Amino acid sequence: MTYPQRFAGKTVLVTGAGTGFGAEIAVRAAQEGADVAVHYRSSRRGAERTAERVEEQGRKAFLVQADIAERSQVVRMADEVWSHFGRVDVAVNNVGDVAREQMSWRDLTEESVDHVLAVDIKGTLFCTHEFGDRMLAQGGGAIVNIGSTVVVRGSARAPQYAAAKYGIIGLTKSYAHAFAPVVRVNVFAPGFIETEATLGREDWQSGRAETLRANTPMGRIPRPEELAGAALFLATEDAAHITGGFVLADGGYNMIGA
Template sequence: MTVFQRFTGKTVLVTGAGTGFGAEIAVRAAQEGADVAVHYRSSRAGAEATAERVTALGRKAFVVRADIAEHDQIKHLADEVWSRFGRLDVAVNNVGEAREQMSWRDVTEESVDHVLAVDVKGTLLCTHEFGARMLEQDGGGAIVNIGSTVVARGSARAPQYAAAKYGIIGLTKSYAHALAPAVRVNVFAPGFIETEATLGREDWRSGRGDQLRKMTPMGRIPGPAELAGAALFLATQDAHHITGGFLVADGGYNMIGA
C-alpha cells in the first residue's frame, strides 16, 4: 500500500495514543511525515511503545500524560505540546470511554457521569483549548474528534456511550462555527474495529464478530491501522473545505437513506 506524505513538516497530537486506534493514528501520522505528541492517561508503557514506533520512522515523538476530564490537565497538555513543537497543526481527540458492555438495566449513575465527563466534557475542553491556541498561530490548524456510528443505531448495551458520541457531534459543529475559517473541526466516525480489546471480548469470541461480519456489506471488520489514514484525511489539505462534518467508515453497516 502506498502511503502519501500528507503531513510532511507538520506536528500532530493524538490523545489516547497508548493503545488501539489512537496508537495507529499516531504511527500513521508519522508514516506520512509528522512529528507526534503521544498522549496517555494510564497506559504509559503503551504510549512509550507508540513513541518508539514513531521515532523508528525518523520522526520526533514525546509522551505526555493528562486526564482529559480535568481542564487544568488539558491546559498542561497543551503547554507541553506547544513548548516542545512550537505549534500544533493537527489534534486528534481520540480518547473515549465506553466502559464494559452491559444491559441497559445495569447502567449506573457513576458510569454515566464518567463516560460523559471523558467523552463530552473532555473532548469539548480539548477542542476549546487546542483550537484557541491554533487560532493564534500562522496557518491555523485542524481538529479531528473521534466519534462513532453508534449515533446511527443507538445502543441498548451502552446508552451512556451513545449519548456521549451524540454530544461530540454537537460540540464539533459548535467549534467549527467558532473557529472558522482558520481552524477546521470535524468528526470521524468508525464502525466496529477489531482492536485487541474488542477481540478479547467474550461476546466477540462467542459469535458476535461473525454475526457483524455477515451484516457488513464489505464482509469484514477492519483492524485499527486500516482506518487511521481515513481519520487523518479530515486534517489534510484535500479536506480544506470540510468543517463541521461527520465522516463514516463502517463498511456500509449503517447505510441509511439520503
C-alpha cells in the same frame, strides 16, 4: 508500503495514543511525515511503544500524560506540547470510553454514566476548546474528533455511550462554527474496529463478531491501522473545505435497514 506525505513538516497531537486506534493514528501520521505528540492517561508503556514506532519512521515523538476529563490537565498538556514543538498543526481527539464492561442497558450504573460523559463529552470539549484556541493564535490548524457509528442506530447495550457520541457531534459543529475559517473541526466516525480491547469483549467472544461481519456489506471488521489514514484525511489540505462534518467509515453496516 509507500505512504503519501500529507503531513511532512507538521506536528500532530493524538490523544489516547498508547493503545488501539490512537496508537495507529499516531504511527500513520509519522509514516506520512509528521512529528507526533503521544498522549496517554495510564497506558505509559503503550505510549512509549507508540513513540518508539514513531521514531522508527524517522520522526520525533513527545510523550505527554493527562486526564482529559480535568480541564487543568488539558491546559497543562497543551502547554507542554506547544512548548516542546512550538506549534501543533493537527489534533486528533481519540480518547473515549465505550462502557466496554457493560453488556446490557439493564447493567447501567450512575458511576458509568458519569465517567463516560466526563471522558467523551467533557474531555473532547476541553481538548477541542484548548487546542483550537491555540491554533487560532498560531494562524491555522485542524482538529479531528473521533466519533462512532453508534449515532446512527443508538446503543441498546450502553445508552450513555451513544449519548456521549451524539454530544461530540454537537460540540464539533459548535467549535467548527466558532473557529472558522482559521481552524477546521470535524468528526470521523468508525464502526467496530478489531482492537485488542474489542477482541477481548465478552460479547465479541460469544458470537457478536460473526453477526456483525454477516451484517456488514464489506464483509469484515477492520484492524485499526486500516482506518488511521481515513481519519487523518479530515486534517489534510484535500479536506480544506470540510468543517463541522461527519465522516462515517463502517463498511456499510448502517445501510442495512436504513
